[in-house]
Amino acid sequence: xxxxxxxxxxxxxxxxxxxxxxxxxxxxxxxxxxxxxxxxxxxxxxxxxxxxxxxxxxxxxxxxxxxxxxxxxxxxxxxxxxxxxxxxxxxxxxxxxxxxxxxxxxxxxxxxxxxxxxxxxxxxxxxxxxxxxxxxxxxxxxxxxxxxxxxxxxxxxxxxxxxxxxxxxxxxxxxxxxxxxxxxxxxxxxxxxxxxxxxxxxxxxxxxxx
Amino acid sequence: xxxxxxxxxxxxxxxxxxxxxxxxxxxxxxxxxxxxxxxxxxxxxxxxxxxxxxxxxxxxxxxxxxxxxxxxxxxxxxxxxxxxxxxxxxxxxxxxxxxxxxxxxxxxxxxxxxxxxxxxxxxxxxxxxxxxxxxxxxxxxxxxxxxxxxxxxxxxxxxxxxxxxxxxxxxxxxxxxxxxxxxxxxxxxxxxxxxxxxxxxxxxxxxxxxxxxxxxxxxxxxxxxxxxxxxxxxxxxxxxxxxxxxxxxxxxxxxxxxxxxxxxxxxxxxxxxxxxxxxxxxxxxxxxxxxxxxxxxxxxxxxxxxxxxxxxxxxxxxxxxxxxxxxxxxxxxxxxxxxxxxxxxxxxxxxxxxxxxxxxxxxxxxxxxxxxxxxxxxxxxxxxxxxxxxxxxxxxxxxxxxxxxxxxxxxxxxxxxxxxxxxxxxxxxxxxxxxxxxxxxxxxxxxxxxxxxxxxxxxxxxxxxxxxxxxxxxxxxxxxxxxxxxxxxxxxxxxxxxxxxxxxxxxxxxxxxxxxxxxxxxxxxxxxxxxxxxxxxxxxxxxxxxxxxxxxxxxxxxxxxxxxxx
Numbered sequence: 001x002x003x004x005x006x007x008x009x010x011x012x013x014x015x016x017x018x019x020x021x022x023x024x025x026x027x028x029x030x031x032x033x034x035x036x037x038x039x040x041x042x043x044x045x046x047x048x049x050x051x052x053x054x055x056x057x058x059x060x061x062x063x064x065x066x067x068x069x070x071x072x073x074x075x076x077x078x079x080x081x082x083x084x085x086x087x088x089x090x091x092x093x094x095x096x097x098x099x100x101x102x103x104x105x106x107x108x109x110x111x112x113x114x115x116x117x118x119x120x121x122x123x124x125x126x127x128x129x130x131x132x133x134x135x136x137x138x139x140x141x142x143x144x145x146x147x148x149x150x151x152x153x154x155x156x157x158x159x160x161x162x163x164x165x166x167x168x169x170x171x172x173x174x175x176x177x178x179x180x181x182x183x184x185x186x187x188x189x190x191x192x193x194x195x196x197x198x199x200x201x202x203x204x205x206x207x208x209x210x
Numbered sequence: 211x212x213x214x215x216x217x218x219x220x221x222x223x224x225x226x227x228x229x230x231x232x233x234x235x236x237x238x239x240x241x242x243x244x245x246x247x248x249x250x251x252x253x254x255x256x257x258x259x260x261x262x263x264x265x266x267x268x269x270x271x272x273x274x275x276x277x278x279x280x281x282x283x284x285x286x287x288x289x290x291x292x293x294x295x296x297x298x299x300x301x302x303x304x305x306x307x308x309x310x311x312x313x314x315x316x317x318x319x320x321x322x323x324x325x326x327x328x329x330x331x332x333x334x335x336x337x338x339x340x341x342x343x344x345x346x347x348x349x350x351x352x353x354x355x356x357x358x359x360x361x362x363x364x365x366x367x368x369x370x371x372x373x374x375x376x377x378x379x380x381x382x383x384x385x386x387x388x389x390x391x392x393x394x395x396x397x398x399x400x401x402x403x404x405x406x407x408x409x410x411x412x413x414x415x416x417x418x419x420x421x422x423x424x425x426x427x428x429x430x431x432x433x434x435x436x437x438x439x440x441x442x443x444x445x446x447x448x449x450x451x452x453x454x455x456x457x458x459x460x461x462x463x464x465x466x467x468x469x470x471x472x473x474x475x476x477x478x479x480x481x482x483x484x485x486x487x488x489x490x491x492x493x494x495x496x497x498x499x500x501x502x503x504x505x506x507x508x509x510x511x512x513x514x515x516x517x518x519x520x521x522x523x524x525x526x527x528x529x530x531x532x533x534x535x536x537x538x539x540x541x542x543x544x545x546x547x548x549x550x551x552x553x554x555x556x557x558x559x560x561x562x563x564x565x566x567x568x569x570x571x572x573x574x575x576x577x578x579x580x581x582x583x584x585x586x587x588x589x590x591x592x593x594x595x596x597x598x599x600x601x602x603x604x605x606x607x608x609x610x611x612x613x614x615x616x617x618x619x620x621x622x623x624x625x626x627x628x629x630x631x632x633x634x635x636x637x638x639x640x641x642x643x644x645x646x647x648x649x650x651x652x653x654x655x656x657x658x659x660x661x662x663x664x665x666x667x668x669x670x671x672x673x674x675x676x677x678x679x680x681x682x683x684x685x686x687x688x689x690x691x692x693x694x695x696x697x698x699x700x701x702x703x704x705x706x707x708x709x710x711x712x713x714x715x716x717x718x719x720x721x722x723x724x725x726x727x728x729x730x731x732x733x734x735x736x737x738x739x740x741x742x743x744x745x746x747x748x749x750x751x752x753x754x755x756x757x758x759x760x761x762x763x764x765x766x767x768x769x770x771x772x773x774x775x776x
Binding site: 049050051052053054056057059061062082083084085087090101104105108110111112113147148155158159162163164166167168170171172173175176178179180181182183184185186187188189190191192193194196197198200201204205207208210 | 248254255256257259260261262263264265266267268269270272273274275279280282284285286287291387388389390391394395398399402424426427428429433547548551552553554555556557558559591592593594595596597598599602606607609610611613614617618621683684685
């Protein structure tokens with residue numbers, strides 16, 4: 001088995017991809033739920049936001065140009081999959097396109113995201129040499145060192161990157177399934193919690209003396 | 211339009227404007243409604259079942275959409291493009307939430323529909339502070355009944371007779387959805403503190419109601435409701451008003467002035483089209499301002515004439531005075547006892563299913579603040595957002611399966627407690643015309659002045675203390691830094707988006723701008739039918755009262771019109 005990390009291919013869920021068609025002409029399907037986008041070819045960088053009256057029922061792709069280069073996306077993929085790798089029942093962060101989301105986030109023209117931009121970009125640039133051209137052992141060591149680091153800049157980057165990854169992951173349908181969110185379905189009535197839930201609460205009340 | 215002969219022009223299409231249009235058009239009057247924002251149709255524009263993953267930045271709030279991408283608010287929020295306002299130097303901060311859309315803030319509001327109680331109309335008589343209304347609870351009660359039956363409100367329960375917390379008569383309310391796990395959970399702590407927990411009154415159709423769809427028990431109301439199961443002016447009031455054939459709606463019409471005739475009566479209004487910049491004047495037999503307390507005051511103050519050199523109806527300097535908001539405070543707790551509960555669908559009916567009305571009326575003197583707050587409590591296994599890492603309680607090390615396990619375990623284990631309390635009107639809270647600043651069309655803008663009083667900051671401190679006790683009794687821990695100093699824990703002025711006052715009702719033209727029916731003292735065919743007429747700011751969220759008072763005022767106005775006295 002090669003030491004090289006699996007190459008990250010930009011992807012996005014099919015529903016969003018369909019909504020984007022016409023916006024991103026270079027899109028080409030490469031299998032279920034995976035779309036690869038063509039490289040950015042010239043043109044002016046767009047830095048506007050989506051405005052105060054965007055379409056809500058069928059959101060359009062965020063209009064601002066993306067700033068991350070392939071090395072940064074690749075680094076983000078390794079990091080995101082360190083936070084949330086695939087397991088027997090849930091997909092990996094990179095397979096859900098989380099690196100693309102990180103790109104969307106750090107490229108955004110809004111104050112919160114502009115504040116995060118240098119934190120994430122400097123962090124990715126700092127991690128790239130330790131992850132992209134390293135042996136598997138070196139890579140594992142570099143990843144493990146993140147959470148253990150006492151360096152302020154590293155801690156800030158790790159906290160932000162991990163938080164964005166977790167948020168981006170669990171806001172997807174796959175994330176819903178993994179965390180046990182079973183709502184967002186039309187119902188004729190709300191029956192309230194099950195007898196099992198009520199019994200579990202009663203047991204807790206006993207412990208709390210309530 | 212010039213050929214139409216309107217009985218009334220209504221400025222604004224939210225709770226006050228929508229309700230007055232509903233009643234007047236049904237009474238046979240020809241009405242022209244002017245709305246500053248664009249046309250908006252929740253039936254086709256509500257992103258009800260969209261997931262955050264489909265939205266830019268996973269739906270988080272931005273300056274373009276401060277309450278999140280999917281919030282119904284159009285063209286606005288804390289800032290409206292091209293329409294600034296100012297806050298006076300030396301003032302405490304003031305925030306002003308404005309949408310620019312048909313239906314106004316009824317599209318995104320919290321649907322909490324609580325009646326003011328008997329004490330709320332006579333606060334000064336009780337404790338000597340603030341001002342009494344010229345009306346009593348009994349004057350408004352029949353209109354509350356009618357309003358609840360019209361808009362659809364949940365929260366039916368056996369009459370409890372709690373002080374100043376009115377029970378709606380049988381037949382007014384539908385039953386709420388049952389309490390969710392976190393609601394069953396917190397109730398136990400309040401019960402141990404002898405504080406009653408009762409069904410929330412929510413403007414959501416939870417049962418069978420003629421002509422209305424029942425809630426789908428999914429998706430947040432603030433996104434808008436495509437099936438019209440919650441109350442929005444755009445789904446509940448404006449369609450039946452349009453169906454009478456008596457309502458004309460003009461959108462993008464930013465009204466800036468009430469025009470007077472030589473006899474000193476209102477002959478119409480002037481507005482600028484927000485899209486084209488063109489100015490128009492329209493006429494009618496009467497004018498109703500329901501633009502929201504701030505805009506209503508701004509229009510009056512900008513309507514200067516030889517008769518009213520300081521603004522219409524402002525001879526006694528009452529316009530803009532006694533601006534009020536609700537007192538807001540909040541603490542969130544995390545509860546090990548809620549960890550690992552079996553998966554449940556906690557989407558619920560949009561509003562909270564239960565809440566805590568103010569319980570301390572009898573202890574007010576000992577508490578050190580004169581007026582109380584109710585508690586709105588949110589929690590449960592709601593659709594995940596970008597804030598999910600907050601569930602980890604500061605842990606920065608877990609990854610992989612251990613991380614997944616901790617998140618799964620803690621999902622739904624946090625509860626947010628929010629106080630919403632009464633503010634006593636004071637001389638330091640008001641709005642006026644800024645002598646310099648103007649909007650894109652050259653119209654002078656509002657300048658706000660704000661200062662919380664000690665009754666409010668002490669109340670905020672008490673709320674935080676209460677929340678901490680509840681969290682502790684439930685074996686939880688507060689999240690993040692908790693501010694116990696009321697002056698720091700309290701919300702900013704206007705932040706609760708309950709700004710009211712500015713053109714209050716009263717007994718005569720020296721103590722108020724309008725009479726108990728919203729009819730202005732100075733210009734008899736000029737009416738105000740929004741929150742501007744309110745005399746006090748009870749803890750109960752104001753929308754239901756704005757609706758009930760607007761209906762009462764519109765009914766009186768229709769009677770005057772029938773007598774030919776407009």
